[in-house]
Amino acid sequence: MRAALFVTCVNDALYPRTGIAVVRLLERLGVAVDFPAAQSCCGQPQYNTGYRYEAEPLVRRTARAFAGHEYVVTPSGSCAAMIREHYPRIGRKAAEEGRGGELAEAAASLAPRVYELTEFLVDVLGVTDVGAYFPHTVTYHPSCHGLRGLGLGDRPRRLLAAVKGLDLVDLPGAEECCGFGGTFAVKNPDVSTAMGADKIRAAAGTGAQVLCGADNSCLAHLDGLLRRADSPLRALHLAEILAATEEEPLP
């Protein structure tokens, strides 16, 4: 099986380790990974802030970059939700505003081929035990777009629970937003920080060593708060945990 990796702009520039982990994980599971270099950002920051016109070229670019791929896998629930939920709306709006049906067609073609990493693993590959090893206590924060936008359900937790050596502990108030929210984090910094502070307090209270998530943008916010507070708790992307094995443990 072949799959194209949509690494996302945040991971490309700031969290390459997550992208590398996805490549290693998928290859370990027998999937050949392509990385179309024409890919860029999904346009979520622009779209969610109200700049729909600025998002349009990125919708077009993303659709073109993955035109020939049957499976597009991304380690970000919010970027997957952007493509699946909002690309069709952006396309429809463009058509309504007299800019033709091209974007709508691009969206309709791409959206069903895009999978968030845990969906791809559980639904397409049909695995929950990916042969990972991570001997630490972990608590999982389900980011909102994965949880409510994509309906990931317990897929991430099932994958984590199957990791050898991993002790998964419940995060109180797990389904509450961490307060990142894209540009919300800088437009409403006080509320954003208050929400994040409650989240890391809840995570620290579980006794976990690692706060795991499946969206590095949310984790950047939480990790930023943890480091400012000199917390021993470490924020980590799910893919990195799933990629770790006894032979190649997480550095």
Next chain:
Amino acid sequence: MTGTYLGMPAFPEAAREAVRDEVLRANLRHATHTIRDKRARAVAELADWDRLRAAGKAVKDHTLRHLDRYLLQLEAAVTAAGGTVHWAADADEANRIVTELVLATGEREVVKVKSMATQEIGLNEALEAAGIAAYETDLAELIVQLGHDRPSHILVPAIHRNRAEIRDIFRAEMGSWGRPAPEPLGDDPRELAEAARLHLREKFLRAKVAVSGANFMVAETGTMVVLESEGNGRMCLTLPETLISVVGIEKTVPTFRDLEIFLQTLPRSSTAERMNPYTTMWTGTTAGDGPAAFHLVLLDNGRSDTLADETGRQALRCIRCSACLNVCPVYERAGGHAYGSVYPGPIGAVLSPQLRGTGSAIDASLPYASTLCGACYEVCPVAIDIPEVLVHLRERVVQGGPVTRDGVRVTLRPADGHTAERAAMRAARLLLDHPGALRAGERLLARARRLAPRRLPGAGRAWTDSRELPTVPAESFRDWWARERSTPR
């Protein structure tokens, strides 16, 4: 809407105060978490919740699409039943109609049933200016009124107050409005409720005029419906001689049978009760029973303009249950006052900028008062996709576009104050739309990683004031891939 909120600072500044108020945050956290857990249990009891939700959405959408027809049917039914219908295009007109109706009775005081519509138009203030005293009779509204305060929640207007604060307000203020609080007065809920009961009883028995809103208006029969928990509303709806109801035009449902849906979904969503304790329905007037005169003021006040917007109009499905407030993590931290409107929380963030327009600083900031986490959509009993409307209104703020104002189609220009952001978005898009340039930018960033400051200047400070920046890696993923995978291994 009411002038009370004019000059409100934009949401981020207003929220900053609330976030720092430890007592307020504790009050809000306790109240919202209690009610959200209870709501979830009450909703889970119904096996057909999803179908009720879909049915409520469908009935409301259908009614809104044919609102002109149903309003005329409603007017005919109310008139035939002995009521009088008045049409109010805006707050001023509604206030003038109500004031004249009260003055015509010769009375100088009215008792009020808790009503969002009258809060929205600032009726109490308008009546006061005409020398008419308006007494709120809902317990929480009474607390807010006595405290010279503003409501901070749709259903629980005094949610931001704890018991000790309420006792202090009762002791200090009741005497100047009527029967004073009993002495001594503790902060036990039973004692506080009894003090309010005694204070209000005097007013119920004296008042000749009552003012209410309505939760629903049935077009086919002309029936008004009020749901409440305390029974104080029923006192106002049955004892006085004249009853004046101010109701938003979107509260219409076509048939009596449609109530079957909402009488299940509203109580469970709002108070987490299977059924609310008091449901009062009246149709026009009945000789020898209840008010002898009934006036219905149908309030537009921006609703027709909202109706003209295909995406935004879904906000008019709202049945004011406030479930979205109780699950909203932003509301929980910012409190209701920060939204600068009688409609706080997620629904306020989509309703206010539509009813009032996005012209003021507060209204332009409200679409951004959300992380788009989607919890509000998930609990909404009429399935309003609040995140979708928020993004739609953000587009209106920063891109401009067509809107309807006072029935006229106009094209809004982008709001002021977004110039730097717009430039940044455009620059980012240019960079992101050219992967070669993006790659060069990433390399530049990687080379300068040792120079990365701990605190950023300008807009970036909003991040670095409270959070560390991510550590810039030595190599982007793109470069790693080029090195490791694009050449044969």
